[in-house]
Amino acid sequence: MERSEVRRLYALALFLLGAYALPFLVGASQGTVHLNERWLGNLATVVVGGLMQGGVYAMFAVGLTLIFGVMRIINAAHGEMVMMGAYLTWVCFFYLGLDPLLSMVLTLPVAFLFGVAVQKLLLNAAVGAPELTGLLITFGLGLVMIYTAELIFTTDFRTIPYAPGTVRLTSTIAVGRNRLVSFVLAVVISMAVFLFLKLTRLGKAVRATALNAEVALVCGINVRRIYLVTTGLAAALAAAGGALVSIQFGFNPETGVVYTLQAFAIIILGGRGHYVGALIGGVMLAVLENLVSLMVPNGTAMVELAAYGLMIAVLLIRPGGLMGVKEG
Amino acid sequence: MTRGEHLRNLALLVVCALVLALLPRGLSLYYRSFLMFTMMYVVLALSWNIISGFTGYTSFGHVAFYGIGAYACAILVADHRWHWLPTLAVGAGIAALVGVALGYPVLRLKGPYFAIAMLGAAEGTRVIATVWDGLTHGGLGISLPSAETSVETYYAMLVLMVVTIAVAYAVGHSRFGVRLNAIREDETAAAALGIDTTVYKLAAFVLSAIFPAVAGGIQTYKVLYIDPPSVFFVQITIAMALMSMLGGKGTVIGPIVGALVLYTAQELTWVNFPTAHLIAYGLFIVLVARFMPRGLVGLAIDQGWIRKGMLH
Numbered sequence: 292m293e294r295s296e297v298r299r300l301y302a303l304a305l306f307l308l309g310a311y312a313l314p315f316l317v318g319a320s321q322g323t324v325h326l327n328e329r330w331l332g333n334l335a336t337v338v339v340g341g342l343m344q345g346g347v348y349a350m351f352a353v354g355l356t357l358i359f360g361v362m363r364i365i366n367a368a369h370g371e372m373v374m375m376g377a378y379l380t381w382v383c384f385f386y387l388g389l390d391p392l393l394s395m396v397l398t399l400p401v402a403f404l405f406g407v408a409v410q411k412l413l414l415n416a417a418v419g420a421p422e423l424t425g426l427l428i429t430f431g432l433g434l435v436m437i438y439t440a441e442l443i444f445t446t447d448f449r450t451i452p453y454a455p456g457t458v459r460l461t462s463t464i465a466v467g468r469n470r471l472v473s474f475v476l477a478v479v480i481s482m483a484v485f486l487f488l489k490l491t492r493l494g495k496a497v498r499a500t501a502l503n504a505e506v507a508l509v510c511g512i513n514v515r516r517i518y519l520v521t522t523g524l525a526a527a528l529a530a531a532g533g534a535l536v537s538i539q540f541g542f543n544p545e546t547g548v549v550y551t552l553q554a555f556a557i558i559i560l561g562g563r564g565h566y567v568g569a570l571i572g573g574v575m576l577a578v579l580e581n582l583v584s585l586m587v588p589n590g591t592a593m594v595e596l597a598a599y600g601l602m603i604a605v606l607l608i609r610p611g612g613l614m615g616v617k618e619g
Numbered sequence: 620m621t622r623g624e625h626l627r628n629l630a631l632l633v634v635c636a637l638v639l640a641l642l643p644r645g646l647s648l649y650y651r652s653f654l655m656f657t658m659m660y661v662v663l664a665l666s667w668n669i670i671s672g673f674t675g676y677t678s679f680g681h682v683a684f685y686g687i688g689a690y691a692c693a694i695l696v697a698d699h700r701w702h703w704l705p706t707l708a709v710g711a712g713i714a715a716l717v718g719v720a721l722g723y724p725v726l727r728l729k730g731p732y733f734a735i736a737m738l739g740a741a742e743g744t745r746v747i748a749t750v751w752d753g754l755t756h757g758g759l760g761i762s763l764p765s766a767e768t769s770v771e772t773y774y775a776m777l778v779l780m781v782v783t784i785a786v787a788y789a790v791g792h793s794r795f796g797v798r799l800n801a802i803r804e805d806e807t808a809a810a811a812l813g814i815d816t817t818v819y820k821l822a823a824f825v826l827s828a829i830f831p832a833v834a835g836g837i838q839t840y841k842v843l844y845i846d847p848p849s850v851f852f853v854q855i856t857i858a859m860a861l862m863s864m865l866g867g868k869g870t871v872i873g874p875i876v877g878a879l880v881l882y883t884a885q886e887l888t889w890v891n892f893p894t895a896h897l898i899a900y901g902l903f904i905v906l907v908a909r910f911m912p913r914g915l916v917g918l919a920i921d922q923g924w925i926r927k928g929m930l931h
Contacts, residue, residue, distance in 0.1 A: 431904025
């Protein structure tokens with residue numbers, strides 16, 4: 292690594308430290324920080340909750356990073372794919388009576404096929420084109436998805452009651468059972484995808500295409516097919532994220548936008564196109580968000596600001612993010 | 620392009636402006652605001668085109684400047700009892716300052732990274748407008764004193780549109796514009812030829828920030844109420860990009876044609892299909908980006924309907 296790169300990495304680390312310290316400082320000045328046992332227990336609960344939420348975020352952010360890494364396309368409809376997964380789960384739960392986790396067996400292949408269709412019909416034209424083409428195609432697709440969902444499901448918020456109650460991890464830290472289940476499943480799925488990319492022939496071909504599509508083509512890899520697999524896998528991961536989100540939070544057709552922006556922030560923080568980076572980025576973002584909402588007044592708006600601030604600052608300090616290589 | 624062609628284009632602009640200036644007396648309120656909206660989108664698309672079409676830096680957050688102009692007008696008129704015209708200058712000034720402060724770091728990013736950073740910046744501006752209660756009244760929004768403003772704002776928008784077209788045309792046919800194009804085609808090569816790319820990019824960015832701010836101010840004085848979600852609406856950015864692309868980005872006539880066609884189409888579908896118009900709009904975005912990335916002007920050139928360089 293060059294010297295200047297090392298300096299930038301230090302600068303980024305310092306910035307992140309500051310970003311995590313900021314909610315504490317604001318909290319101290321606003322009187323929302325209390326150094327007693329109960330508050331420290333709350334703090335620990337929030338951090339652990341953030342870790343678990345981060346696992347889910349990371350999982351669907353991996354889908355975004357895959358598409359970006361392989362095709363240099365920003366999927367602006369990623370959050371809508373998450374939302375689609377949530378609605379598919381909801382339909383399976385209320386109309387077919389399927390367990391939300393079990394229904395993934397049904398919904399993930401559907402999402403995979405959806406991704407393949409999107410790639411074949413729309414995104415193939417955007418590979419290698421100026422970034423605006425891909426951005427507009429996926430944004431338009433997102434709009435179609437949002438308003439189709441509104442037509443079918445209305446704008447009412449939906450929830451799926453699943454695994455109520457809490458689990459005590461220690462005497463002071465308790466997490467919702469649904470959150471714990473989601474986290475475990477997110478870790479399992481992320482591991483499976485990781486192993487797929489690392490060990491299987493197809494997974495290796497995906498990584499090779501991400502490194503250099505031309506060389507991959509010369510080596511006999513069917514790059515078009517890899518594109519199909521990539522977008523299919525990304526859509527399936529987003530839908531899995533949707534299923535896990537749906538048993539924790541309420542959702543309506545317009546909630547997807549928030550997930551898109553979160554996924555952007557995550558892959559930029561971790562390093563675009565970088566698998567492990569996305570996992571780290573997901574956890575870091577979720578923990579920061581939870582810290583902000585615990586200590587800073589005007590919670591929800593400030594949580595959003597934290598995500599955007601983090602994203603821009605990382606782009607400016609070290610565009611490669613935590614794990615990425617120098618680029619851009 | 621010859622001097623005669625420039626003069627012909629200038630004459631065309633003057634005639635259009637005169638026709639538009641005479642129209643509002645004979646028109647109902649509905650058609651007057653329809654025309655005004657169309658003119659506003661011409662301004663927005665042309666401004667976006669300066670940084671993203673001429674220079675090749677795709678801004679996915681240009682609505683930030685529109686919102687800044689809107690808030691400058693609303694705050695100064697409602698809370699400080701200013702006349703509305705000088706607030707437009709203040710909005711333009713703030714947008715220019717923000718443009719420099721934001722552009723200097725962000726324009727170092729390329730391609731998709733610049734687009735995402737701008738998207739984040741615009742969303743961030745919206746959140747700031749929501750939480751900065753003392754200045755912006757937060758999520759409640761700002762109501763301006765009620766008045767009949769549709770005629771004066773119509774003329775203000777007309778003037779703004781003519782100025783924007785003139786400036787975009789001048790940029791498009793100047794050495795400045797050629798240098799911006801050089802940056803778009805190959806920034807390293809442009810720098811090697813001695814073009815100070817940082818300065819040129821920043822100039823293009825600031826120029827493209829000013830007009831949307833003024834348009835935001837005028838529009839605010841027309842509708843007399845704003846709140847953060849309405850003036851920092853992502854789809855305003857999308858409209859700028861889509862109109863430019865539909866007409867032909869990187870040209871002068873393209874964004875104008877795109878704004879006219881798209882806004883008219885939007886209005887017609889909205890009136891005729893109130894429930895499905897947003898789906899149709901999304902589909903339209905997809906189809907334009909998928910099948911017509913070079914836009915109507917590109918199509919016309921390919922088909923031999925117009926000569927390259929004739930109108931743009």
